[in-house]
Amino acid sequence: MHSTQNINQIITHAETLCKSHGARLTTKRKLVLSSLIQSGKALSAYDLIDLCKENFNENIPAMSVYRILEFLENEKLVHKLKLANKYVACSHITCNHDHGVPQFLICGTCDHVKEISINKSTISQLKNDVEQAGFQLINSQLEMNCICNSCQDKSA
Amino acid sequence: MHSTQNINQIITHAETLCKSHGARLTTKRKLVLSSLIQSGKALSAYDLIDLCKENFNENIPAMSVYRILEFLENEKLVHKLKLANKYVACSHITCNHDHGVPQFLICGTCDHVKEISINKSTISQLKNDVEQAGFQLINSQLEMNCICNSCQDKSA
DNA sequence: TGTTAAAGTGTTATGTTATAACATAACACT
DNA sequence: AGTGTTATGTTATAACATAACACTTTAACA
Numbered sequence: 385m386h387s388t389q390n391i392n393q394i395i396t397h398a399e400t401l402c403k404s405h406g407a408r409l410t411t412k413r414k415l416v417l418s419s420l421i422q423s424g425k426a427l428s429a430y431d432l433i434d435l436c437k438e439n440f441n442e443n444i445p446a447m448s449v450y451r452i453l454e455f456l457e458n459e460k461l462v463h464k465l466k467l468a469n470k471y472v473a474c475s476h477i478t479c480n481h482d483h484g485v486p487q488f489l490i491c492g493t494c495d496h497v498k499e500i501s502i503n504k505s506t507i508s509q510l511k512n513d514v515e516q517a518g519f520q521l522i523n524s525q526l527e528m529n530c531i532c533n534s535c536q537d538k539s540a
Numbered sequence: 541m542h543s544t545q546n547i548n549q550i551i552t553h554a555e556t557l558c559k560s561h562g563a564r565l566t567t568k569r570k571l572v573l574s575s576l577i578q579s580g581k582a583l584s585a586y587d588l589i590d591l592c593k594e595n596f597n598e599n600i601p602a603m604s605v606y607r608i609l610e611f612l613e614n615e616k617l618v619h620k621l622k623l624a625n626k627y628v629a630c631s632h633i634t635c636n637h638d639h640g641v642p643q644f645l646i647c648g649t650c651d652h653v654k655e656i657s658i659n660k661s662t663i664s665q666l667k668n669d670v671e672q673a674g675f676q677l678i679n680s681q682l683e684m685n686c687i688c689n690s691c692q693d694k695s696a
Numbered sequence: 697t698g699t700t701a702a703a704g705t706g707t708t709a710t711g712t713t714a715t716a717a718c719a720t721a722a723c724a725c726t
Numbered sequence: 727a728g729t730g731t732t733a734t735g736t737t738a739t740a741a742c743a744t745a746a747c748a749c750t751t752t753a754a755c756a
Contacts, residue, residue: 408723410733430712448734450714455733466623467683469713489675500673502666509662510684517656519645519686526682527623528666530675564752566704586741604705606743611704625713625742 391421397478398461407459415440416452417461417473426470426490426497429453465490465497467527475499487526493535502526547577553634554617563615571596572608573617573629582626582646582653585609621646621653623683631655643682649691658682 419435575591
């Protein structure tokens with residue numbers, strides 16, 4: 385997915401982003417973020433505990449992992465997938481521009497996640513339908529249960 | 541939401557539907573379904589345990605409620621909302637025609653759920669974007685976090 | 697009508713995800 | 727050093743969900 389080299393670069397970049405507005409990307413936060421990036425997929429908080437132990441021999445209690453994930457989410461470095469109760473690294477960490485609300489395709493077989501941008505027009509159509517029904521969208525992040533082509537090929 | 545009269549009619553109808561292909565809508569299943577319909581909103585399995593106790597003085601263990609909800613889902617009488625880990629009665633129980641995949645608007649404040657149909661064209665656009673990304677939609681059920689107008693008015 | 701296989705339910709244990717509440721450590725600034 | 731703030735540790739518990747196995751009811755039919 386990413387080489388160690390690449391990950392270090394991404395982490396450095398993330399650190400700069402945090403610093404730019406006074407947030408601190410501490411050691412533990414780095415470990416969690418690194419593990420998540422390295423895995424290249426959606427992981428639960430408890431998966432991350434195991435990975436940090438495996439990769440870095442660090443025991444991070446569940447409570448801390450949840451707090452760290454919340455921090456990283458606020459920093460827009462990770463996204464929480466409510467459909468799967470899992471977390472993924474933002475696929476645009478290294479870009480500097482602002483992003484719209486992301487849409488996620490979650491492979492139910494291998495947990496790989498693809499972050500895509502859907503046509504603004506499609507989204508605004510959706511929003512329209514929602515408002516017709518007397519609701520307001522809080523969050524236009526869509527999460528869709530999918531199967532990726534690679535898993536589909538394997539099972540065929 | 542529904543009068544007792546209406547609920548009884550709906551239950552009777554549901555029972556007929558089940559019978560038509562050899563499934564049984566047992567007493568406990570009726571109690572769970574009634575409670576869900578009566579509430580008019582999305583409830584967790586554990587909410588339903590409480591409601592069945594309250595409404596009918598019946599103690600239904602968690603395990604049974606989950607089994608019953610699974611049965612009702614297979615019968616297309618209820619839908620599972622993965623975003624909220626809750627369940628809602630299908631809003632079309634009494635129709636006899638087949639329905640497409642439903643889309644849900646979930647009010648994050650009061651848990652009311654609206655089941656809407658989104659333009660087929662919007663959905664097929666979505667599907668298209670997904671396939672472009674190398675994924676296949678397993679399930680085009682969308683669940684969207686919203687706030688309903690009534691809650692929004694209250695907070696204003 | 698009695699036997700039986702399947703379906704439904706009960707029961708207990710356990711797994712998984714998430715948060716509350718409170719204590720301590722580390723850091724940053726004076 | 728003193729103080730405020732942020733991060734982390736620790737323990738307990740809430741909330742959601744399933745596994746495994748036993749017992750009971752139902753309907754089906756010899």
